[in-house]
Amino acid sequence: MKPAPFEYHRPSSLAETFDLLERYGDDGRILAGGQSLVPALNMRLATPRAVIDINRVPDLDAIRATADGLVIGALVRQGALERSPLVREHAPLIAAAVPHVGHPAIRARGTVGGSLALADPAAELPACAVALGATIRAGRRGGHREIAADDFFRGIYTTALAPGEIVTEILMPRQAAGWRWGFEELARRHGDFALAGLAAGARIAAGVVAEVRLVFFGVGTRPVRARRAEAALAGRRADAETLAAAARALDGELDPAGDVHGSPALRRHLARVLLARVVGRLVEARA
Numbered sequence: 540m541k542p543a544p545f546e547y548h549r550p551s552s553l554a555e556t557f558d559l560l561e562r563y564g565d566d567g568r569i570l571a572g573g574q575s576l577v578p579a580l581n582m583r584l585a586t587p588r589a590v591i592d593i594n595r596v597p598d599l600d601a602i603r604a605t606a607d608g609l610v611i612g613a614l615v616r617q618g619a620l621e622r623s624p625l626v627r628e629h630a631p632l633i634a635a636a637v638p639h640v641g642h643p644a645i646r647a648r649g650t651v652g653g654s655l656a657l658a659d660p661a662a663e664l665p666a667c668a669v670a671l672g673a674t675i676r677a678g679r680r681g682g683h684r685e686i687a688a689d690d691f692f693r694g695i696y697t698t699a700l701a702p703g704e705i706v707t708e709i710l711m712p713r714q715a716a717g718w719r720w721g722f723e724e725l726a727r728r729h730g731d732f733a734l735a736g737l738a739a740g741a742r743i744a745a746g747v748v749a750e751v752r753l754v755f756f757g758v759g760t761r762p763v764r765a766r767r768a769e770a771a772l773a774g775r776r777a778d779a780e781t782l783a784a785a786a787r788a789l790d791g792e793l794d795p796a797g798d799v800h801g802s803p804a805l806r807r808h809l810a811r812v813l814l815a816r817v818v819g820r821l822v823e824a825r826a
């Protein structure tokens with residue numbers, strides 16, 4: 540199919556972008572990497588009056604290490620994230636996750652801001668952002684506001700962005716000493732969206748799980764922080780009994796939907812498998 544006709548705008552500044560968003564309201568759509576928007580246009584799932592291509596807006600494509608952590612511009616391509624030594628050093632969870640996002644050709648164009656703004660519940664980067672306690676900067680005419688990743692993802696393809704706002708940057712806070720990070724997902728084929736995935740971090744002290752963060756994706760309407768499973772692990776050795784208790788707690792807090800790719804029961808099972816694997820690796824890893 541071909542897209543319905545639309546006006547195409549390529550602003551060269553944020554100010555011009557905000558003017559266009561104001562002019563078109565709900566009828567204007569931001570174009571970043573186009574990896575989701577273009578298929579949606581072609582299938583006429585999206586029929587905006589105007590497409591606002593932000594690829595020429597300057598200063599949105601840098602990765603910088605600051606005193607507070609790693610700042611990633613919204614237009615940073617997922618492929619650039621994958622190759623970045625700064626990301627490997629300061630956000631190893633992201634470095635582990637990003638090769639699972641689609642395929643190299645998709646990562647060559649797909650952007651970090653697009654992935655967060657799209658808020659696909661099976662996407663890797665939103666789950667990592669929640670696990671890392673990231674902050675999303677939303678720019679708008681005359682200013683910006685900071686939104687905690689935990690508050691940003693509201694539901695399937697739904698975020699806290701208000702009309703007239705766009706994602707401009709993501710701040711991954713500097714990680715406290717002693718934390719280890721683990722990532723794994725289960726998909727039918729490498730590069731497919733996950734049936735279930737887990738972005739996790741833990742601080743292990745003398746073989747005990749002192750603190751842990753577990754964020755599942757593909758098993759809810761948004762990234763799911765599994766707080767009851769975290770509580771079942773905290774302060775304990777991750778032995779078989781503790782892992783079984785954490786798996787039971789997890790079962791009680793996940794409510795995955797079924798679809799053609801997997802039933803709710805399958806997704807719950809996969810989440811339990813991921814919990815045991817990832818936590819097991821975090822505990823065994825050398826500090």
Ligand SMILES: Cc1cc2nc3c(=O)[nH]c(=O)nc-3n(C[C@H](O)[C@H](O)[C@H](O)COP(=O)(O)OP(=O)(O)OC[C@H]3O[C@@H](n4cnc5c(N)ncnc54)[C@H](O)[C@@H]3O)c2cc1C
Nearest residue numbers: 569571572573574575576641649650652653656662705706
């Ligand atoms: C075959 C295929 C497989 C894929 N597999 C995966 C996968 O396994 N995991 C995964 O996470 N993703 C996957 N993707 C999606 C892809 O990786 C992109 O992350 C995703 O399409 C969004 O990024 P984008 O830059 O392409 O955004 P676009 O397609 O340009 O935009 C997507 C949406 O976000 C909005 N938007 C974009 N940027 C901003 C911004 N800065 N501020 C506000 N709104 C914005 C747009 O208006 C649009 O609604 C896949 C895509 C394809 C085609």
